[in-house]
Amino acid sequence: MDKMPYAEPYKIKMVEAIKSTSKEERIEAIKQAGYNLFNLRSEDVLVDLITDSGTGAMSDKQWSAMMLGDEAYAGSRSFFKMKDTIKSILGFDFVLPTHQGRAAENVLFSALVKEGDIVPGNSHFDTTKGHIEFRKATCIDCTIDEAFDPTLIHPFKGNANIEKLEETIKKYKNNIPFVIMTVTCNNGGGQPVSLKNLKAVRAVCDKYDLPLFFDSARFAENAYFIKKREEGYADKTIKEIVAEMFVLADGMTMSSKKDAIVNIGGFIAMRSEDLYKKCSVFNIMFEGYLTYGGMAGRDMAALAQGLDENTEFPYLDARISQVEYLGKRLKEEGIPVMEPFGGHAIYIDALRFLPHIPQVHFPAQVLGIELYIEAGVRGVEIGTVLADRDPVTREERPPKTELLRLAIPRRVYTNNHMEVIVWGLKKVWERRKELKGLELDYEAPIMRHFTATFKRK
Template structure:
């Protein structure tokens, strides 16, 4: 008899969570202006808002924190972190920051100027925000297959190389770099193949451009390369990571994802001129070069987390739990972005709430309905997150409209997955009763979905 799959860790510490009543949740939603970011954490039963900084650290990480060096300059913990990053990525120059968007802010302050064009695969919200806030333009070159949520192909996060070359040929003088997000979050947590990364590198070399990897979930991307790209089936995750980063010049990292820590980020590069340019901004924005917004103890925990999460067993345990939830949704016929991504399930709100017009943000309404049903907090990754076009100020409706259900690393059990699936089934069963969405009462100019105020339309 084949043994069933089991986690590659055991539980050492627990945290209580509280169930709430439907009446309480109705009141809390209204008080939060129907924006689930504005809910208090203790008003949430199962939190799938994000996998960023919400995972559980290991005993090795907690032990490392006790030996963290808090020296202002030249801390031992920085050099331990730097050595780990260099060993995994091959990048010699490392600048720590307090999180991923801070890394983008520092790097883009050096590289992006008014009128620039930055092509890539489905820039995430902070990436696009940092580009557009500098009066530059993010051009999406993701493969068209990513928009068809029911299509099963292994690397839906890929860059469309024809689209990319068209942009490069037309506007090469305006392009400071190409950015590739691994995995591609906005497209549904979808991976990018090594073959595709090699194609991007070839085009970058042809047009003399540097390549930046948005690397928050680079280890998960390496897992999918190993399991879906035959060339790498016998390679270790660390070997695949070195190969991936050999095709890039620079990386930004939100360490709160694949670094398995609660706070932190970094920039790493093989180029001294990039390092020297970024140095001018890290000191005023973040801190000194050898801590850059991080405590010594957090750098020590991150060094261990990067090492742990570039092992196959850790990644397999994490991704198998996402697959477990997907299998439950398959039983109930609930449509999501296929195949299963690494860190989350992305429910196709246009297909679930098919009577809600796109102008009324179906995925946000679905997010509200799921929380109302069971206290499960997801996140809209769709028309609200897309913001308005910076020139026309019209809402952008050209992408997918997802309810993202992030699964925190080493945090919830499969029983929690069963609750999420059952709650979503209850919403799905009454989906045709929901014919209206939400209206925006107030919004910020950029990255509005974090603070937007909404009201339901029926």
């Protein structure tokens, strides 16, 4: 009781109106959208939790940095500002800007991944997996088993199982271009990786002479959890923890739309000049010249400022406390949520919410549709639709967890918005037994979740 309540370490200077719709309008809108939440117009959404990617609110300092952006095609001042910030916070000498995270993956994997390769890691994100499988290579998920039980409390559910990782490396040694660790794991419920685990992964990579890359979209949130949960880090700053994490990596891919709080942007950073040269060829081909790679100068300027702001504790504390607030409120109301709560999102466990709907009829997608209809809240399915079919057999491959992700944009919503989400889910919970599954109407051959359409059963 004596503890001062947390408050956001900022005040709001500009607001954007959002529109309310009636339940009837939402029933029609989602039908027109083919029961795919991606196909909705954002105007028809009240609280948009489809992603925390590119949806954050920039600070006054970021906006003013944009005004100072240098739009030179080559040698932009803003590129060097970004490069220097990356060097000082993450420690890498070589940087290639890209238009977003998957573009960084495309460029890096063009240089490193070939047909038949095996890429071990922890809960590879869908674009990572997509770009690896597109090259007829395979991801092997070495995440610890505890990660797949949504009720089990474990401080670092993003950790790799070191024995499994080593076995995989021994088995496929000659076909492994690198190991990739995702910090935090988006697909795994926004769960972090401990520094102890990252160090152990590094040791295995050293033993087998393999490079280690971090998929770093939410690296600052990962560092926050290390500070909060791992012994010996409570008194370190976020920037000190980040430095200790990244000294272990040979390079990183980054979707700056998350932990650098920009609306668009990404980059690859690395230590090796040789790799930089290899990647440069693909960067120029796919993204743009080496000092802009698909980004406007002003966006690189905002990115540099965002990286600095988002590696400060008070900001991260307020952000993650808001996510936790939503999780606790849902739990209080008896809604089955994945625990521990993620850094950027709360994940609703569709297997416990709708146990009567088999995974091949997409219960998490059903839940997302019903939450939208009830309250105008848009989440996203992280389940069988996202998992895609097996690329070889074309069979469905339902994942171990079936989740509705409610990703909270950074610095955008208040806790009153969180209450609307709680209210909506309670309403769906009350009528959960009446809900039926879905069937696919259309699906693309890869990354189908973005464009698939469905029929109600």
